Amino acid sequence: IMPVKVLDCYGAGDPVATARGIRYATHSGARVINLSLGGLQDSQEARDAVAEATASGVLVVAAAGNDGVPGVAFPARIAEVLAVGAAAQSNPDRRSAFSSYGPEVDVVAVGQDIIGTLPASRCFVLLPCLPGGPYAVGSGTSFSTPQVSGLAALMLSLKRDLSPQQITDIIKRTATPLPAGDTPGWAGAGRINMLEAMKAVQSNGL
Numbered sequence: 001i002m003p004v005k006v007l008d009c010y011g012a013g014d015p016v017a018t019a020r021g022i023r024y025a026t027h028s029g030a031r032v033i034n035l036s037l038g039g040l041q042d043s044q045e046a047r048d049a050v051a052e053a054t055a056s057g058v059l060v061v062a063a064a065g066n067d068g069v070p071g072v073a074f075p076a077r078i079a080e081v082l083a084v085g086a087a088a089q090s091n092p093d094r095r096s097a098f099s100s101y102g103p104e105v106d107v108v109a110v111g112q113d114i115i116g117t118l119p120a121s122r123c124f125v126l127l128p129c130l131p132g133g134p135y136a137v138g139s140g141t142s143f144s145t146p147q148v149s150g151l152a153a154l155m156l157s158l159k160r161d162l163s164p165q166q167i168t169d170i171i172k173r174t175a176t177p178l179p180a181g182d183t184p185g186w187a188g189a190g191r192i193n194m195l196e197a198m199k200a201v202q203s204n205g206l
Contacts, residue, residue, distance in 0.1 A: 015043030038073030086111025111144030
């Protein structure tokens with residue numbers, strides 16, 4: 001795991017810093033880049049960085065956004081990026097109310113009440129922390145996206161020469177289709193199914 005800091009301690013940043021982070025990770029040997037960030041501002045520099053990463057065999061995975069309306073955030077809406085939305089914790093077959101949606105969404109994963117690590121100094125500044133440890137609870141497409149990145153990493157652990165397109169195709173093909181509800185297309189190919197994706201890689205079902 002290679003942490004690359006492109007945002008400040010309050011989660012703010014810009015596309016230029018994001019592009020530099022993508023290039024740094026690419027040049028440093030990353031195979032999967034997780035971007036749990038996004039915004040409205042498009043950037044040719046970020047687009048170029050994503051294109052460079054993809055051409056170098058790096059899969060870029062990004063959060064669809066948390067505005068709860070049509071319109072996927074940038075850079076998730078870039079064609080080469082695997083865009084991830086969020087399913088609800090209470091009913092994983094339904095969209096989390098905050099999850100942005102649109103035709104660019106490829107897949108979803110549960111994105112509510114996810115437990116993760118957080119520096120003690122940021123407890124209750126960024127997220128509410130659990131007692132007795134540096135763990136916080138958060139919701140958002142930023143929390144569903146790493147689950148997809150983690151699946152991609154597991155797939156590469158079985159078959160290192162998978163291309164970004166092959167990884168994307170397998171994840172989408174093995175996803176569990178979800179009902180449209182009142183927002184058709186919100187889930188893309190569906191909710192990720194880690195077991196089926198790993199089986200597909202293991203059986204060379206590309």
